[in-house]
Amino acid sequence: MSENQKNKPDHTAERVALWRALHVQVDSPAIFEDEIGLQLAAPGDDWRERPDMDPEGTREFRASIVARARFIEDFVSDKLREGIIQYVILGAGLDTFAQRRPEIASRMKVFEVDQPGTQVWKRQRLSEIGYDIPNWLRLVPVDFEEGGSWWEKLIAAGFNASRPSVITSAGVTQYLSKEAIAATLSQAANLPSGSTLVMTFLLPFELTESQERSKVKEAEKGAQASGTPFISFFKPSEIMAMAREAGFQEVRHVSSEHLNHLYFNGRTDGLFLPRGEEFLVATT
Numbered sequence: 001m002s003e004n005q006k007n008k009p010d011h012t013a014e015r016v017a018l019w020r021a022l023h024v025q026v027d028s029p030a031i032f033e034d035e036i037g038l039q040l041a042a043p044g045d046d047w048r049e050r051p052d053m054d055p056e057g058t059r060e061f062r063a064s065i066v067a068r069a070r071f072i073e074d075f076v077s078d079k080l081r082e083g084i085i086q087y088v089i090l091g092a093g094l095d096t097f098a099q100r101r102p103e104i105a106s107r108m109k110v111f112e113v114d115q116p117g118t119q120v121w122k123r124q125r126l127s128e129i130g131y132d133i134p135n136w137l138r139l140v141p142v143d144f145e146e147g148g149s150w151w152e153k154l155i156a157a158g159f160n161a162s163r164p165s166v167i168t169s170a171g172v173t174q175y176l177s178k179e180a181i182a183a184t185l186s187q188a189a190n191l192p193s194g195s196t197l198v199m200t201f202l203l204p205f206e207l208t209e210s211q212e213r214s215k216v217k218e219a220e221k222g223a224q225a226s227g228t229p230f231i232s233f234f235k236p237s238e239i240m241a242m243a244r245e246a247g248f249q250e251v252r253h254v255s256s257e258h259l260n261h262l263y264f265n266g267r268t269d270g271l272f273l274p275r276g277e278e279f280l281v282a283t284t
Contacts, residue, residue: 189247231276
C-alpha cells in the first residue's frame with residue numbers, strides 16, 4: 001500500500017464529497033455545485049453503483065450535505081463583503097472551496113485544518129488533478145487524536161489572531177466530546193469583535209420526527225461501523241448556552257426549517273432537509 005493510500009481521508013469525508021457530486025448529477029436545479037471533490041476522491045467509474053449512493057435512499061442525507069455547504073459559502077461570501085478576509089475550515093476533509101471559488105477565496109486567507117495524513121493525501125491529490133496550492137491557501141495539519149492544538153498550528157501557519165475571522169465546522173461536532181467542543185468555542189470566542197463561528201450540530205433523537213429519527217440512527221450506525229461513532233448531540237438551547245458561556249456576544253440557532261425555506265422552497269422533486277442537523281452561529 002502506498003503512503004498516499006494509507007493517508008486517505010476517512011469514509012465519512014469521502015461520502016460527503018460523493019454526495020455533493022451526486023447532487024449535481026441527479027437533482028435539478030442543483031443548489032450547490034461541486035464535482036471537484038469527486039475528482040479528489042477518485043472512487044472509480046462504478047461509484048454510483050454503491051449502496052450508499054442510491055439517489056432515492058440518500059436523498060435526505062444529500063440534501064443535508066448540500067444545504068450546509070451552501071449556507072456556509074453564502075455566509076463566508078457575505079463576510080468577505082464586510083471586509084473579513086480570514087477563513088478557517090475546521091475538519092476540512094475534501095472541501096473544495098479554494099478550487100471551486102477562486103474569485104472569492106483568492107481575496108481571503110483560507111486555512112484548512114485537518115489530520116496530518118489527510119493533509120498529505122489532499123496536497124498530493126490536488127497536484128495530481130492539476131491544482132496548485134496558492135499562497136492564500138494554507139493546509140494546516142493537526143493531530144487531534146494526539147491532543148494537538150489546532151489554535152497553535154493555525155498561528156504557526158500564519159493566522160493573525162488580532163484580525164476578525166470566520167471559523168466554520170460542518171459535520172464535526174457529533175464526533176467530538178462536549179469538553180472538546182466547549183474548548184473550541186472558548187478559543188474562537190477570544191477572536192476580535194466581529195469574528196464568527198459557524199458550527200453544525202446534531203439534535204437529540206427525541207427532537208426529530210419518527211421517520212427522520214430512523215434516518216439519523218441509520219447514519220449513526222454507519223459512522224459506528226466505520227470507526228467514527230457519534231458521541232455528542234445538543235438541544236439548540238444547550239449549545240447556544242455553551243456559546244454564551246464561552247464568551248460570544250451574539251448567538252443564534254439556524255434551524256433545518258429555515259434552511260429548507262432558503263434553498264428547497266417550491267421544489268417538486270422531494271429534495272428537502274430533514275430535522276436533525278442544525279447550525280449554531282456565534283459572533284464575538
